[in-house]
Amino acid sequence: MEQKKENRKNKKTEEFSHAKINWYPGHMEKARREMTEKLKAVDLIIELRDARIPEASKNPMLNEMAQNKPRLIVLSKIDYADPKAVREWAAYFKEKENCSCIAVDLLNDNKCGKKIIAEALQVTKPMRDRQIAKGIHPRAVRAMACGIPNVGKSTMINRINGKNTVKAADKPGVTRSLTWIHADPDLDLLDTPGVLWPKFEDQRTGSLLAAIGSINDDILDQKMLAMDTIHAIQNLYPGKLEEIYEAGEVNPNGMLKAIAVKRHFRKEEDALDLKRAAQAFLFDLRHGKLGRLTLEGVPHEKNQ
Ligand SMILES: Nc1nc2c(ncn2[C@@H]2O[C@H](COP(=O)(O)OP(=O)(O)OP(=O)(O)O)[C@@H](O)[C@H]2O)c(=O)[nH]1
Ligand SMILES: [Mg+2]
The missing domain is CATH 1.10.1580.10 (Conserved Hypothetical Protein Ylqf; Chain: A; domain 2)
Known part of the structure; x- marks a missing residue:
């Protein structure tokens, strides 16, 4: 009897140790659908990735969702990341993904909001120039802030807005609905819930995401x-x-x-x-x- 119990316990541990980490609760699928709908009204996608795991924090579903929208990658939490690696990754994304990329410390750098606005305006310059050519005064750029849970989307919006408009906290899954914020005269920002994807390509990706705190600790x-x-x-x-x-x-x-x-x-x-x-x-x-x-x-x- 005792032996049987022990075997069951070992089996459970063994199964767990080979189990893939996955976290894709219903609210993420709902958010993904709502984000896809809202994209029609969006000029720019600001994709946040964590500077400690710049590749593993890239959502593979975003390419499909975002189609041909201009994109700006924001590497967050550089105060925790290796500066040399951050420089290399930023150069890599610019070259390989043909994307603008800016690396920021959203927590301590009070000038980073202005840097992000400048970059967002730069990326959307062709659109704004077209409006000017038609004699229209360019309206505020509408950008969707998206990315994995806990990467700093809401913190970025508060930085740009200069006040704590949306809730931000040190755990994944804080933002649960999509909210437009008129964060700056030149930039409207859509805060979105952190979204992962149904199945990680490998165990390593799941581990890295969990290590930096983007996966609910309760399932780990x-x-x-x-x-x-x-x-x-x-x-x-x-x-x-x-x-x-x-x-x-x-x-x-x-x-x-x-x-x-x-x-x-x-x-x-x-x-x-x-x-x-x-x-x-x-x-x-x-x-x-x-x-x-x-x-x-x-x-x-x-x-x-
Ligand atoms: N050190 C440091 N902490 C940051 C930075 N950006 C955000 N944080 C912290 O990271 C935590 C998560 O920030 P949020 O803005 O809530 O992240 P989020 O992406 O909106 O998270 P969800 O809404 O849960 O998807 C908070 O404790 C922030 O203070 C950064 O650049 N450096
Ligand atoms: Mg949030």
Whole structure:
């Protein structure tokens, strides 16, 4: 009986460890439909991506939805990202996706609103020039702010508007409806809910999105996620975590143990609390406490 129970428990853990992370609740599908409808009234798409995962935070459904609308990529949270990698990604998107791209710190840079407005006007200049040629005074550009959950869409709108008009908070899924904001005399902005897509192309994409906090933590095995992410950081930034957490040369599980020892996370009977260590590690990563990191590099062959 006990053995059977144990087997079932192991099977569950095993199934979970190979399960794909996916988060596509009904409100996202609803938002996707509403965004597609609203696109007719939109001159420009401002797509926010997280500067720590510039490729994994790209919504593959957007190309299909956006058709030929002008597009501006805003790489957010550069205060948490590796400056060299951000420069490389911005150049890559300009070249490969033929898109304007601007990298910003929406939280601390109070000039970034003006920079985004200037870029939005630049991207839509042909449209505005056509209006002027017809003798029409160009109206405010209508832009849809879209992107994955928790990337900073609402924060960007508040920055441009100069006040806290829409709700922004440090968890995914805060915005639930589409709202137009007359954010600047030259720019109307549509705030939209963060949207993911029904199936991630690979497990890595899901892990990266979860690592930066764009997926509801309630559906995640945080210990597994932390170990995946530790592994990725150990490859990209050798020695960095070892130094921060005062660990020797250890594997991801050993790193969690080192964190638990350093922070005195213990359960009953003095065993190390690795779940709490995983949560602490993810918190540190998500709040820039591990320094400025970008978790994926520009594809090498395309970077020549
Ligand atoms: N450090 C830093 N934090 C940022 C930046 N941009 C946004 N944030 C923070 O990220 C969190 C999420 O911001 P939101 O504006 O609510 O993100 P959102 O994309 O609207 O999220 P949803 O509505 O849930 O899809 C908030 O705690 C913001 O303060 C940035 O450039 N740097
Ligand atoms: Mg929002």
